[in-house]
Amino acid sequence: MHDFIINASIQIVPVVQDRHPYEWVDEAIAVIQQSGIKYEVGAFNTVLEGRYEDVMKVIDDVNEFLYFKGCSEWISNVQIQIRSNGDITANEKTDKFRQ
Template sequence: MSAINVSLQVLPSVKDKDLYKVVDKVIDYIKSTGVKYEVGAMETTMEGELDELLDIVKKAQQICVENGAERVASIVKIDYKPDGVTMNEKIGKYRK
């Protein structure tokens, strides 16, 4: 299967002062997986195989709970084409 894009926004139910700490744990995990990713102001976009990226989304929920979230709302976006799709083809022209 070709690479696709998955964007993930986690919204852990924690005290305001802990919000970035928990989100940072999820981003650290994404980084540790070795998939290509970009952190944005509202979400993190990853590039890779669908099954691998969905496993990352699943683990992200667990990371939030393990770090104090009583509940996690997540927004997941999937951009899939049978031939694959890259972040660069979508936003490369905007990079300096």
């Protein structure tokens, strides 16, 4: 894949009863925070931004973390936007709505 900037969103939906789902989500967000990749946490998902390989690594790291920490079941909703001839950023799409 190219080295342009892409953006993606990831939403983790724990399907568990062992603890409050927000606890699993908070730990998944901590994995993203520790990655060094640009991110923005929202109410329903977290937007990631960076090179394709870096973004995909973080998505993989989140799922691997949940697996190795013993989360018994979860849904990972992922959306990825890629532009084949240049960068695509979240700000490009949302700045016009910020006050």
